[in-house]
Amino acid sequence: MATGCRLGKGTHVRYFVTALVVALALVAVRPAEAQTPREIRIVALGDSLTAGYQLPPGDAFPVKLQAALRARGHAVSVENAGVSGDTSTGGLERLDWAVGDDVDAVILELGANDALRGIDPGVTRRALDEILTRLKARNIPVLIAGMLAPPNLGPAYGEAFGRIFPELAEKHGTLLYPFFLDGVAATAGLNLADGMHPNAKGVDVIVERIVPRAEELLVRARARPRG
Secondary structure: HHHHHHHHHHHHHHHHHHHHHHHHHHHHHHHHHHHHOOEEEEEEEOOHHHHHHOOOHOOOOHHHHHOOOOOOOOOOOEEEOOOOOOHHHHHHOOOOHHOOOOOEEEEEEEOHHHHHHHOOOHHHHHHHHHHHHHHHHHHOOEEEEOOOOHHHOOHHHHHHHHHHHHHHHHHHHOOOOOOOOOOOOOOOOOOOOOOHHHHOHHHHHHHHHHHHHHHHHHHHHOOOOOO
């Protein structure tokens, strides 16, 4: 009987030690799992400036922005929804299928082709306003990238066009990057031969300058109400 009691105690001890080890392992794992953020999916909705006109796929703006954000420790993917030649109206027409239900945030870069074609700024404003209205209704935060009109269209057109982006950003409470080509436009060595589209080095400049705003977008994306 005494021997049987000693064996029973030993078994209980082994069970206790095993349970303790398992419990400690779970405590160690769960905080790490809780600290792993969900990957945020951003769609860059734009024209050739987003698409990466005449550039290798790896040099396009969305690809390089994704790499820059990941290098800063963010769990994020940036999808390229740029279409060369697209206007703001064209972006509105493809909005619903370009920005699916699983998208967390949008970078909106449209308007350059509107200005190049001399489209009435009122038309551009209405299209961008409708895009922002629809995204806002879906609780999708937006970073809108502004654009400037070519000077040959005259000061009146340039002023009317330039007001579109800050005024819509204020109206809808979106983040604003005032000029997508800031530091790149008309800068030697940063554009393709056409003088309008950034080369790989130009894209690097854009990404470097827009990253702080993109990080603000990530903050909003993580805080957004989810249905």
